[in-house]
Amino acid sequence: xxxxxxxxxxxxxxxxxxxxxxxxxxxxxxxxxxxxxxxxxxxxxxxxxxxxxxxxxxxxxxxxxxxxxxxxxxxxxxxxxxxxxxxxxxxxxxxxxxxxxxxxxxxxxxxxxxxxxxxxxxxxxxxxxxxxxxxxxxxxxxxxxxxxxxxxxxxxxxxxxxxxxxxxxxxxxxxxxxxxxxxxxxxxxxxxxxxxxxxxxxxxxxxxxxxxxxxxxxxxxxxxxxxxxxxxxxxxxxxxxxxxxxxxxxxxxxxxxxxxx
Numbered sequence: 001x002x003x004x005x006x007x008x009x010x011x012x013x014x015x016x017x018x019x020x021x022x023x024x025x026x027x028x029x030x031x032x033x034x035x036x037x038x039x040x041x042x043x044x045x046x047x048x049x050x051x052x053x054x055x056x057x058x059x060x061x062x063x064x065x066x067x068x069x070x071x072x073x074x075x076x077x078x079x080x081x082x083x084x085x086x087x088x089x090x091x092x093x094x095x096x097x098x099x100x101x102x103x104x105x106x107x108x109x110x111x112x113x114x115x116x117x118x119x120x121x122x123x124x125x126x127x128x129x130x131x132x133x134x135x136x137x138x139x140x141x142x143x144x145x146x147x148x149x150x151x152x153x154x155x156x157x158x159x160x161x162x163x164x165x166x167x168x169x170x171x172x173x174x175x176x177x178x179x180x181x182x183x184x185x186x187x188x189x190x191x192x193x194x195x196x197x198x199x200x201x202x203x204x205x206x207x208x209x210x211x212x213x214x215x216x217x218x219x220x221x222x223x224x225x226x227x228x229x230x231x232x233x234x235x236x237x238x239x240x241x242x243x244x245x246x247x248x249x250x251x252x253x254x255x256x257x258x259x260x261x
Contacts, residue, residue: 132161
């Protein structure tokens with residue numbers, strides 16, 4: 001079930017949300033509720049993706065997906081998707097309608113919009129920019145004084161999201177082309193996608209260091225150098241390694257935010 005839900009990315013996004021919640025003014029209960037709301041939303045996106053892609057995955061002979069190999073019954077995933085969607089809405093509502101709308105509509109909703117068609121268009125990047133860009137606001141809107149996250153934080157999240165999208169798609173470019181999926185990475189090509197992703201990830205890190213008020217401390221500059229190095233890794237590696245590097249950059253940027261207070 002976790003494999004069909006794209007467990008790695010789902011847990012990475014949830015970890016980011018959890019760290020942001022720790023940084024915020026939320027009490028312990030609300031921090032747990034917000035993190036759980038994000039997790040359930042991410043699980044629905046993953047399961048929805050594999051259900052939607054099942055015919056295409058079978059056509060190209062994917063052997064790394066349990067729905068395709070038959071190791072996981074389709075009915076199980078359908079039931080889990082429905083139950084988790086209800087849980088996502090309930091958990092989101094528990095921390096306030098503002099945060100709930102952002103998480104359900106702009107977060108999980110953007111992911112499902114990608115699954116249901118945007119992934120095959122020039123606009124394949126938009127759901128990632130929307131979901132990652134609004135993730136900090138899911139937390140800040142759940143606080144005692146609900147407010148949108150600062151613009152620089154939203155920008156950093158959006159840049160990270162688009163960069164991750166570009167890199168996550170690269171290993172599947174050929175299979176996607178064979179089944180009619182042509183998002184932004186397919187249309188601009190592998191090398192431009194890789195270069196653009198590195199630039200976006202670097203930009204997100206710069207925003208995370210320079211965005212907070214005051215002069216960045218020395219350790220922040222060191223962290224920025226590490227993030228830029230990880231972004232460079234995406235240019236020289238293949239397979240899933242570039243996407244893992246993107247996730248590492250995202251987590252490093254969130255640590256920067258938490259440490260900066």
